Amino acid sequence: MIDEKKRKQPGIIPLRGKGRVAVRGKIPAGVMTAPQMAAVARIAEEFGDGTVGLTTRLNVEIPGVDRRDAGAVAERLREAGIEAGSTGAALRSVVACKGTVCRHGCCDTQGLARAIEERYGGCSLPWKLKIAVTGCANNCGKVQLNDIGIMGRRLPAFGAGECNGCGACEKVCREGAVRVVDGEARHAEENCVGCGDCIAVCPMGAIGVAAKGVRLFLGGRSGRVLRAGVEADGLVGEDEALEVVGRLLDCFRENGLPGERFGEMMERVGRDAVFAAAGLRPR
Ligand code: SF4
Numbered sequence: 001m002i003d004e005k006k007r008k009q010p011g012i013i014p015l016r017g018k019g020r021v022a023v024r025g026k027i028p029a030g031v032m033t034a035p036q037m038a039a040v041a042r043i044a045e046e047f048g049d050g051t052v053g054l055t056t057r058l059n060v061e062i063p064g065v066d067r068r069d070a071g072a073v074a075e076r077l078r079e080a081g082i083e084a085g086s087t088g089a090a091l092r093s094v095v096a097c098k099g100t101v102c103r104h105g106c107c108d109t110q111g112l113a114r115a116i117e118e119r120y121g122g123c124s125l126p127w128k129l130k131i132a133v134t135g136c137a138n139n140c141g142k143v144q145l146n147d148i149g150i151m152g153r154r155l156p157a158f159g160a161g162e163c164n165g166c167g168a169c170e171k172v173c174r175e176g177a178v179r180v181v182d183g184e185a186r187h188a189e190e191n192c193v194g195c196g197d198c199i200a201v202c203p204m205g206a207i208g209v210a211a212k213g214v215r216l217f218l219g220g221r222s223g224r225v226l227r228a229g230v231e232a233d234g235l236v237g238e239d240e241a242l243e244v245v246g247r248l249l250d251c252f253r254e255n256g257l258p259g260e261r262f263g264e265m266m267e268r269v270g271r272d273a274v275f276a277a278a279g280l281r282p283r
Pocket residue numbers: 097098099100102103104105106134135136137138139140141
């Protein structure tokens with residue numbers, strides 16, 4: 001069932017104590033400015049119990065607020081540039097790993113998460129929908145456990161320059177997808193996860209970039225039901241990923257039943273049909 005009360009007042013979460021709520025503030029890509037942090041601390045002292053919680057979706061929650069003050073807290077958060085939300089039947093806060101600044105990052109995770117938030121953030125849907133963006137195969141964002149998972153990939157192109165057989169690529173590759181044989185690097189594509197680490201360490205510039213983009217995983221979830229998302233074939237450019245997400249949200253809006261998760265809709269409507277609606281196909 002869709003909780004209409006939460007839909008009307010996004011970001012308000014009832015707590016155990018009678019009349020007490022927590023107010024959830026959305027933090028795009030989990031990055032706040034220092035003045036925003038100071039503002040949240042002041043609001044927590046003024047309206048809450050003086051503590052601030054951090055959620056698994058990188059949001060802040062101010063607990064111990066009198067239900068009657070929830071609107072005022074949401075307004076004070078808004079003044080600090082933070083929207084109350086990420087509750088109810090809507091697109092929840094988009095999670096991003098720190099791939100934008102991480103040395104392993106193969107895509108601008110925070111930029112993509114912010115772009116998704118700006119275009120689709122909080123939009124109404126048949127039920128909650130979670131998106132996570134992770135920058136590489138290390139998968140700090142655990143993207144397969146989200147309704148839509150997005151993972152950065154950088155595929156190497158061996159032979160782009162002269163190889164001196166130094167073995168740096170073989171050493172860095174944790175998948176054993178590259179071996180130096182007779183003084184030359186040989187790549188086993190079937191074992192490669194597209195982390196791009198070999199490209200970064202090659203002192204000769206002998207490894208180019210064959211393809212760069214993101215891979216999508218659809219229909220995952222965690223919680224009472226655990227389900228890994230189904231991987232899509234091929235890579236999608238970061239700009240195109242924004243459009244693909246829009247098509248997937250449209251598909252969910254058009255086909256999802258109230259209270260149904262995206263993965264359940266996929267099973268009912270058919271996996272291939274849902275992938276096709278977004279211009280994708282399962283791997
Ligand atoms: S998933 Fe990769 S890019 Fe993101 S934080 Fe982890 S190691 Fe860095």
